[in-house]
Amino acid sequence: MQEHQEAMVKSLIAVAWADGRMDGEETEVIEALLGAFEVPEDSAKELREYAREPKKLEDVPLTDLSASDRRLLLQHAVILTFIDGEQSADEVRVLDELVQRLKIPAAEAKVLLEAAEARAKRLLDLL
Numbered sequence: 001m002q003e004h005q006e007a008m009v010k011s012l013i014a015v016a017w018a019d020g021r022m023d024g025e026e027t028e029v030i031e032a033l034l035g036a037f038e039v040p041e042d043s044a045k046e047l048r049e050y051a052r053e054p055k056k057l058e059d060v061p062l063t064d065l066s067a068s069d070r071r072l073l074l075q076h077a078v079i080l081t082f083i084d085g086e087q088s089a090d091e092v093r094v095l096d097e098l099v100q101r102l103k104i105p106a107a108e109a110k111v112l113l114e115a116a117e118a119r120a121k122r123l124l125d126l127l
Helices: 003-019 024-036 041-051 067-082 089-102 106-126
Strands: none
Touching: 003 024, 003 041, 003 067, 003 089, 024 041, 024 067, 067 089, 067 106, 089 106
16 A cells, blocks of 8 residues: 555544544445555555544644645545535534645635535435
């Protein structure tokens, strides 16, 4: 598994824990990412173990992400916050913190967040 992929998955695990729990839908998203990244089973097992306990963004090596990976992470994070049907205030706070930690300019972050939120809502309508 490449470092940027691990950082992406670990970051999304932290986002999944934003509301204090990591439910079935969130676990399914993490599992889908492990499959999409073709993570070897030994690494996937380590990431599943990592996800068992609550995580925060400061636990994640965000410096392993390129500029485009950071933007992609933010968009995935928004979708993940809606996966249970609603976005909590804690999840919004974590997204705000993520924007700061990723060093994405505010104007660009606003556009990315709005687009990802619209995409997340469309995906929910399909479920």
